Every structure is written in C-alpha cells, then in structure tokens.
Amino acid sequence: MKATIIAAGLATLASAASAQDTLTVYTYDSFVTEWGPGPIIKENFEAQCDCTLDLVAVGDGAELLSRLQLEGDRTEADIVLGIDENLSAAARDSAMFALHGVDSPDLSMPVEWANDMFLPFDWGYFAFVYDKTRVENPPQSFEELADSDLKIVIQDPRSSTPGLGLLLWVKAVYGEEAGAYWERLADNIVTVTKGWSEAYGMFLEGEADMVLSYTTSPAYHLLAEGDDTKAAIAFEEGNYMQIEVAGKVATTDVPELADQFLDFMLTDGFQSAIPETNWMYPAHTPQEGLPEGFESVVPEKALIYFGTEARDIREVALEEWRAALSQ
Amino acid sequence: MTRTTATGSIALAVVLLFTLGTLAAVFWRAEGLSGFGTADWAALRFSVVQATLSATLSILFAVPLARAIARRRFRGRGLLILLLGAPFILPTIVAVFGLISVFGRSGIVSDLLRLVGLEPISIYGFHGVVLAHVFFNLPLATRLVLQGWLAIPSERFRLAASLGFGPRDIARTLERPMLREVLPGTFLVIFLLCLTSFAVALALGGGPKATTIELAIYQAFNLEFDLGKAALLALVQFALGLAVALVALKVALPSGIGAGLDRSVTRWDAQTQMLRAVDAALISAATVFLVLPMAMIALDGVPRLFSLPASIWWATLRSLGVALASVLVTLALGFPIAALAVKRRGRLVEGIGSITLAASPLVIGTGLFVILFPLTDPFALALPVTALVNAVMSLPFALRALVPALGQIEADYGRLADGLGMTGMARFRHLWLPRLRRPLGFTMGLSAALSMGDLGVIALFAAPDAPTLPLQIYRLMAAYRMPDAAGGALILLASSLALFWLFDRGGRADADA
Known part of the structure; x- marks a missing residue:
C-alpha cells in the first residue's frame, strides 16, 4: 500500500x-x-x-x-x-x-x-556617430570623411562584428579600390579597438570626433539620458546593415x-x-511602432552581403585592410 | 621520495595540466594543423619587440625608484608602496581609460599643452603600447626589487657605514649582487605579461600594426574556428616564453649576502643633499605617473557610486569570494613548488612554475572547456574554475617573492634546522612562516587583487546570472552604460586595493620598522 x-x-x-x-x-x-x-x-x-x-x-x-x-x-x-x-x-x-x-x-x-x-x-545600420556640439559639418560620404581631418575610432574586424561590418561596408562601396581607400582613411583613424565598448567609451571620453556604431545609438542617449547631442550620419553611398x-x-x-x-x-x-x-x-515592427529617435536617420541605401558572399569577401578585404593600415 | 619532492611534484603537475594540458586538449580537438602566414610572423615580431622594450624600461625605472623608496622615510611612504600594487591588477580596459584621461588626445597633459599653446600629444602608436605596459609593470617591478632591497640585512649597511663605504661601494658590494638575483626573474615576469597582452596593445597601438600573437589566437578561434592554428600560435608563444625563462633564470645568481638580525635599516651612506634631491624627484615623478590615471578612474566613478544597480554589489561579493579562494590555491601550489625549487637548486622547477604567464588565457579557457565538457556542465563550474586559473596565473608572482626568500632562509638557517632535526611542519611553522611574513603577505595580497581584477577565462565560462565584477563592468559598457561602468571600476579599484592592503600589511609594517 x-x-x-x-x-x-x-x-x-x-x-x-x-x-x-x-x-x-x-x-x-x-x-x-x-x-x-x-x-x-x-x-x-x-x-x-x-x-x-x-x-x-x-x-x-x-x-x-x-x-x-x-x-x-x-x-x-x-x-x-x-x-x-x-x-x-x-x-x-x-x-x-x-x-x-x-x-x-x-x-x-x-x-x-x-x-x-x-x-x-x-x-541595424552601421553608421558614424558624432557629437553635434563638437562637429558642425559632419561628412556626408566616405569621400568627405577621408578628405576631412576628423578623427575616428573604429573596431578591429578580427575581433568585433561592427569592425567586420565596416570592413565589408568599405568593400561594398569601393570594391577593388577598398585598399586604396583605407590608405586614405588611415590618417583619420585614432585607433582600432578590440570591441565596440572600448571604441564607444573612447568616443564619449572625447578621444575622437566620431565612432563607428549604429544609426540607433543616438536614440539611447536621447531616451535613456535625455541627451540629444549625439547624432548618426546616413552616408550618400548607403549604410551597411x-x-x-x-x-x-x-x-x-x-x-x-x-x-x-x-x-x-x-x-x-x-x-x-x-x-x-x-x-x-x-526584425518585425511591433504594433506600437518604433520609439522616438529611431527614424531620425534613415539611410537611402541599405548595403549587405549575405552569408557565403560575406565569407568569401572577408578574407580578401581583411588582407587589404591589414596591409593598408600597417604601413 | 621525500615529502618536499612529492608535494612539489604534484603542484608542478597541476601547473602543467593548466598550461600544456589545456594546449594539448586544443590540439587534440583540432582537425589538423595549418601553417603560419605573413600576418602571424608580423604579430610574433611585434609581440617580442614590445614585450622586450616594455620589460627593459620597466626595470630601468624600477631600480632607482625602488632604491629611493628603500632608503628614504617620508610621510605617505606606506601608502605609496600600497598604491604600487594597484595599476597592474586593474582590468586592462579600466586602466586604458585611466591612461587616456591623462595622456589621451583630450587628456590632462594635452589640455595643459594646449593652454600654453603647444600641440597636444598622442598616446596612440608603438610608444602608447610601451607607455601602457610600463604603467602596468613599473610598479610591479618596483615592488619586486624593493623586496630585494628590504631583504638585505641592516647589519650589512651598518658594517658598510663603519667601513666608510659611499653609495658606490654599497652598490658594488651589497646592491648589485642582490639585483643580479632579483632582476632576471622580474624581467621574465614582465616580459611574459606583455607578451600575452591583447586589448591594451590594440587599443593604444593605433591599428593592426600593433597585433600581438594573442589577437591572432583570438582570430583563429572565433573568426575562423581554426583550432589547429590557435594551438600552434599558442605553442609558439609558449616556447618563446620558456626560452626567455630559461635564459633569465640562468643569468640569475643567488646573492649569498648572509643572515642578519632583522634590525631596522639606517642608510648612513645616502644622506647627502644631492642624493636626497634625486630620490625626492624620482619618487614624486613616479607617484604622479602612477597615481594620476588611478585618480582619474576614481573621480570618474564617484558620480554614480551610490546609485549603482544592486547587481554590481553582488558581483563584488562574488569576486571577493573568488579572490579569497584563489589566494588559498596560490599558497597551496606556491609553497610546495618554492620548497622544491630551493631544495633542488635547479632553475627548471621555478621556470615551469613561472611559465603559466606565457600560456594564452584563451587557450587555457578553451582547453579546460574541452576537458571539462564531456565530464560535467562547465557553466556550473564557472567560479571555481576562475579561482583556479587565477591562482595558477598568479603563481609566477608568488614564486618571484617566495623562492629567493626561502632560498635565503635555507642558506642561513638550513643547516641549523637540520642539526636540530627540524623537519616537516615544525620547520614550516617555526622557521619558514615567521621569516616569510613579508613575501607571503605580498604574495597573498597580489594573488587576491589579481584574481579580483582578472577577466581571463571567466568570459568563456560565465554563468549568466553569476557574473564577477570585471565581467559586470564589461556588460555595463556593452549596454552604453559607461557612467555606471565607471562606478563599477571604482569599486573594483577600491576592493582590489583593500584586499592587497589587508594581506600586504604585515610586509609593510616590517618595511617601516
């Protein structure tokens, strides 16, 4: 029992x-x-x-x-x-x-x-984020960026997904000329960090005029901190996703x-x-729509390489990047 | 086999398991070997060059600084010695931000230069990497060399004074032999620390020129999932470290200065105005260089200190627990290895014990994962594994402090103790422990603080709801919450220092006597 x-x-x-x-x-x-x-x-x-x-x-x-x-x-x-x-x-x-x-x-x-x-x-769209109180005429394209004397912080494509995104972004815009573009950009780059956090922190500390981040980054400062001094740029060539x-x-x-x-x-x-x-x-806009600040910058052109294409391009692009910035 | 040999061998086996064992595990899991590319050779070259230069400069500055601190008494001396422990226990990302706020494009130095109409300085480039590594390691080198100075018995200085020795004679007869013993090991430790540097080198190096082997290992693991290449790179790094270790320890000679009566040191030789001024200048310059970045970290952290999320405080408690456990393991491994090293007089034992620093943290983490995964849930073991790895990683510092001290004790009192038949625990308690107070306190303090600040393997094993403090700081940063992260960094700095102070107090008390 x-x-x-x-x-x-x-x-x-x-x-x-x-x-x-x-x-x-x-x-x-x-x-x-x-x-x-x-x-x-x-x-x-x-x-x-x-x-x-x-x-x-x-x-x-x-x-x-x-x-x-x-x-x-x-x-x-x-x-x-x-x-x-x-x-x-x-x-x-x-x-x-x-x-x-x-x-x-x-x-x-x-x-x-x-x-x-x-x-x-x-x-999201990768974008350069800047401080409106410090940069008055932000560059509207990769060309203007390389020609400017603005300083940027970027991430290493070997250890960071935003870094990899920028690598492929430049490749998507410049193709065969990507290596040459990196050489032109070299004097704008303050440094290359291991990850997004270091780069973004350096930007907030005032070490650079702009940082590679997302078009939605300013929304964080706006909504969480009530700070509307940060802005992102939609480039004329399009922004990589x-x-x-x-x-x-x-x-x-x-x-x-x-x-x-x-x-x-x-x-x-x-x-x-x-x-x-x-x-x-x-990925699917919810019923209540998007919060404030999410639609203030919308790039005209969305760039992306899918799956295998991204993998095949990566190796070549990485070598061009390394060679151009190691000089 | 004697007890010393047995326990020492077991401790060495544990060290080898964590270094070569984990490497072997990664090799075993790899599906083939791939060769070295041009980029890898460049990374190797860069790693060696910057590590050599960083270690050399750290030592060059550390020797006069340690001498100045050893022969001067001034207000705040104890505090300065305590703060010397701080820079290299900071998580790299925190320290980098401290350095940037002083030497960066918008840092204090550049601001001052702009005020007087000069060009701001740039920290980014090869010199930035070396600057950061000197910031991290100069204090460590100074502490290790200072231990050597404080170990010279006061009777020797008394004798030297009565013989009318000037600073030059003292340097020749007392100080140089001591340095010959202490410096090679110090160089080795710093060289290895810089060799495996990754995030600092990249962030301040200004770009892919500043790629170290550790980054190449990261890339092989995470971008290419090429375990064979990761393991091969780690092996090369390891072999390099071992080679440097063998050379360094071969160069080192026991000083054989002899025993003293532990009386306080008075330096009659260094009382000239000139030497006083030089020492004062050295101490002030070093204090500013080391303390300013830390002060900036603290200042950054104050605004959010009292409004931090509760999770930060829990993470702090967790990290304290890990640190204390790590201290116990460090001692459990360090004592037997030091005893064996002294007994054998062979440098190999100490070399193996010191080599953990040449092991790639990524490979240790991955190797442990490969070993543990078939047996148990690695996530559940996150904190114990972290404590263990931190202990193994702080072993080289423990040995740097313990081996020379223990060697000295055995040289001075070993025969007496043998004659009295004092062995085993009796010898440990009545001969070693009382005379090892200073290096022991230093070892425990260092081990605790290092463990507090280390991110090493925790990231690979992290249990999602049980982050340590450094991990929580990284998470805050990744969520845009830089001010909160700064608050966390202040807590980390303060609690690491507090731990270091608690353990190291015994040693410092002696130093002041």
Whole structure:
C-alpha cells in the first residue's frame, strides 16, 4: 500500500517535470543582462509555452559560434540566437543547424530575406556617430570623411562584428579600390579597438570626433539620458546593415518547442523588447511602432552581403585592410 | 621520495595540466594543423619587440625608484608602496581609460599643452603600447626589487657605514649582487605579461600594426574556428616564453649576502643633499605617473557610486569570494613548488612554475572547456574554475617573492634546522612562516587583487546570472552604460586595493620598522 502511494507520488513528480520542458538558448553576453532584452523575453515566452526558457550567455557574438562548435553534437543548446549574418556562412557550414521551416516570415527590413536556416530577430545600420556640439559639418560620404581631418575610432574586424561590418561596408562601396581607400582613411583613424565598448567609451571620453556604431545609438542617449547631442550620419553611398539571426540546433531534444520559440521571436512579445534594450531595429515592427529617435536617420541605401558572399569577401578585404593600415 | 619532492611534484603537475594540458586538449580537438602566414610572423615580431622594450624600461625605472623608496622615510611612504600594487591588477580596459584621461588626445597633459599653446600629444602608436605596459609593470617591478632591497640585512649597511663605504661601494658590494638575483626573474615576469597582452596593445597601438600573437589566437578561434592554428600560435608563444625563462633564470645568481638580525635599516651612506634631491624627484615623478590615471578612474566613478544597480554589489561579493579562494590555491601550489625549487637548486622547477604567464588565457579557457565538457556542465563550474586559473596565473608572482626568500632562509638557517632535526611542519611553522611574513603577505595580497581584477577565462565560462565584477563592468559598457561602468571600476579599484592592503600589511609594517 505504502509502496503504491510512493510510486504514485513519484509518477506525479515525473510528469510534472516533463510538462516543464526546458528550452536552452545560447546567446551573447549583453542579451541576458538586466538591461538587455533577456528578462522580458523570458517572462513573455514562459507565459505562453508552459516551459522554462534558459538563456545562456556565451561570450560575445563571434564567440557564440566557436563555443557551439567546441561542444559539437553533445551541446545542450536548442536555439542559438545572436549570430551576425556576416558570419552565418560558417554557422551553416558547421552542419549543426536545422532549417527553420518558416515559409515567408513577416519582416520589416529594407532587404529581402531568403535564408532557409536562420531567421533575423533584429537589425541595424552601421553608421558614424558624432557629437553635434563638437562637429558642425559632419561628412556626408566616405569621400568627405577621408578628405576631412576628423578623427575616428573604429573596431578591429578580427575581433568585433561592427569592425567586420565596416570592413565589408568599405568593400561594398569601393570594391577593388577598398585598399586604396583605407590608405586614405588611415590618417583619420585614432585607433582600432578590440570591441565596440572600448571604441564607444573612447568616443564619449572625447578621444575622437566620431565612432563607428549604429544609426540607433543616438536614440539611447536621447531616451535613456535625455541627451540629444549625439547624432548618426546616413552616408550618400548607403549604410551597411547588421542583421542578427537565430537558428535551431539540429540536435535539439525539444524540436517543437524550438519551433515555437522561433515563431514567438517574430511576435510583439519578443520584438517590443528589442528597441529600448538592444538598441536595434526589431526584425518585425511591433504594433506600437518604433520609439522616438529611431527614424531620425534613415539611410537611402541599405548595403549587405549575405552569408557565403560575406565569407568569401572577408578574407580578401581583411588582407587589404591589414596591409593598408600597417604601413 | 621525500615529502618536499612529492608535494612539489604534484603542484608542478597541476601547473602543467593548466598550461600544456589545456594546449594539448586544443590540439587534440583540432582537425589538423595549418601553417603560419605573413600576418602571424608580423604579430610574433611585434609581440617580442614590445614585450622586450616594455620589460627593459620597466626595470630601468624600477631600480632607482625602488632604491629611493628603500632608503628614504617620508610621510605617505606606506601608502605609496600600497598604491604600487594597484595599476597592474586593474582590468586592462579600466586602466586604458585611466591612461587616456591623462595622456589621451583630450587628456590632462594635452589640455595643459594646449593652454600654453603647444600641440597636444598622442598616446596612440608603438610608444602608447610601451607607455601602457610600463604603467602596468613599473610598479610591479618596483615592488619586486624593493623586496630585494628590504631583504638585505641592516647589519650589512651598518658594517658598510663603519667601513666608510659611499653609495658606490654599497652598490658594488651589497646592491648589485642582490639585483643580479632579483632582476632576471622580474624581467621574465614582465616580459611574459606583455607578451600575452591583447586589448591594451590594440587599443593604444593605433591599428593592426600593433597585433600581438594573442589577437591572432583570438582570430583563429572565433573568426575562423581554426583550432589547429590557435594551438600552434599558442605553442609558439609558449616556447618563446620558456626560452626567455630559461635564459633569465640562468643569468640569475643567488646573492649569498648572509643572515642578519632583522634590525631596522639606517642608510648612513645616502644622506647627502644631492642624493636626497634625486630620490625626492624620482619618487614624486613616479607617484604622479602612477597615481594620476588611478585618480582619474576614481573621480570618474564617484558620480554614480551610490546609485549603482544592486547587481554590481553582488558581483563584488562574488569576486571577493573568488579572490579569497584563489589566494588559498596560490599558497597551496606556491609553497610546495618554492620548497622544491630551493631544495633542488635547479632553475627548471621555478621556470615551469613561472611559465603559466606565457600560456594564452584563451587557450587555457578553451582547453579546460574541452576537458571539462564531456565530464560535467562547465557553466556550473564557472567560479571555481576562475579561482583556479587565477591562482595558477598568479603563481609566477608568488614564486618571484617566495623562492629567493626561502632560498635565503635555507642558506642561513638550513643547516641549523637540520642539526636540530627540524623537519616537516615544525620547520614550516617555526622557521619558514615567521621569516616569510613579508613575501607571503605580498604574495597573498597580489594573488587576491589579481584574481579580483582578472577577466581571463571567466568570459568563456560565465554563468549568466553569476557574473564577477570585471565581467559586470564589461556588460555595463556593452549596454552604453559607461557612467555606471565607471562606478563599477571604482569599486573594483577600491576592493582590489583593500584586499592587497589587508594581506600586504604585515610586509609593510616590517618595511617601516
């Protein structure tokens, strides 16, 4: 008798545990912090999935993929969220992701989306950000920038995704002439930092007139600090995009839940959190629209290399960059 | 096998596991080797040149500075010695911002120059990298050399004075032999620290000219996921470090000055007006150079100090825990290795113990991950692993302080202790511990503070809801919250210094006597 009661109790426990499936999402570090989108997204998704959403921070954007590859088939990850589109070819080549299976995702982006393995969750335009009180006539193009005596801080394309974005941006605008352009730009560059944080911090300290960041960066200062002195520039040649994508890991033990998360990712429960926590454009504009400051600078032309194209161009562009700036 | 040999060998094995073991794990996980490109050779060359120059300059400045501090008594001397511990325990990004606020394009120096109508200076370039590395390491070098000075028994100076020795004679008979013993190891430690520098070199180097091997390793890992190349680069860096270690330790000679009675030092030789003025100038210049950037960091942090998010304080507690654990492990590894090194008189033991600094933090982190992942959940081990790696990383400093001191004790009192049959714990408690107070306090303080400020491997293992303080500072920066990050940096600076002060107090008390 006693034994059956215990057994029944155990069975109840077991079923309670299985009802609470866990979805493990690997993402980059700043996503999960109390200032990032993580906490809001966890609450909203758990309210509808009857599951536990486990957001795991794994270094920065580039480290995400190398961590997944290190773990290989034994990985606990069901979803990887936060891969830069510029690095998505390597993600595809790793053979660790499944197709997302969403036919025509409802996206609000200036470019077509044809990727059957990864779905975007946010995006932005790279742009040079300056302080209006210090720079009166900001350059309107790469040409004007190189001809000016303004000082800029940029990031290293070998260790930073904005740095990689600028590398490909220059390549997209100048093609064969990219190396020559970098040589012209060299005297404008104060320094090249490991990551975005160092560069942006240096800019705020007044070490440079402009910094490579995003068109949405001034919105942070406006909305969070009530400071409207920062501005971003839409270049005449167009601005390069950063698209951040997520994919379903092929070895996931909760494939339905993973699919459910990818669907949820493009709804307001996820997308509303993006603008004022990640300071990027939501991949699907939520019902309430975009916050103030997000549409004050809209580039006329959106530039981007997708997946394999970005990978193939990267190596050549990196060598041109290195050679031009090492002189 | 004696107990010394056994415990020493076990400690060495742990060190080798963390350095060569992790490297082997990465090699094993790699799917083939790829060769060195031109860019890699350039990175290697740059790393070696800047590390050599940085270490040489640090030592060149450290020797007169340490001598000045050793032979002068002035108000604030204890505080200055304490602050000497600060720069190189700062997380690099924090220190870089401190340096920029002094030497940057909009820093204090440039502002002053503009006031008098001169061109502002630029910190960016090769000289900036060296400047930063000297800022980090001059204080460390000074502390290590100062230990050497303070270890010269006062009776020697008394004897020298009664023989009518001037500064020159004292330098020849007492100081140079001491330097011959202390400097090679000091050079080695600083060379290795600079060799593996990455973010500092890049940020202040002004561009890809300033690429170190560590950046090439990062690129191989994260941009290309080429483990073979990462491991090969790390191996080259490691071999380079080992070669320098063997040369440095070969050059070093035990000084053999002999024992004293621990009386306080009075320097009758250095009382001339001229020498006083020189020392005063040296001490003032070094104080300004070292303290100004730190003062700027503190000043930046004050506005937000009392409105910081609660998570910062939790992160601080976590970091304190990691630091204390790391101190215990450092001692547990450092003592047996130091004892073995002294017993064997071979330099190899100390060399192996010091070589951890040549290991790439990225490779250690990745290697540990490769080893641990099949066994357990690496995330759950984030804090213990961080404490362990920090301990292994601060081992070279522990050995720099402990080995010469222990060697001296054994040379002076070893035969007496042997004659009394004092071995094992008795020898440890009654002979070593009381006489090792100063280097021990220094070692523990340094290890705690280093562990507090290190980001090293935590980023690879970080549990999302349990960040350490340095990681939390980086996260604040990544979320545009630079003022909050500055507040966090102030807490980090203050708590590292407090830890260092607590442990190091014993040593400083002696120094003042």
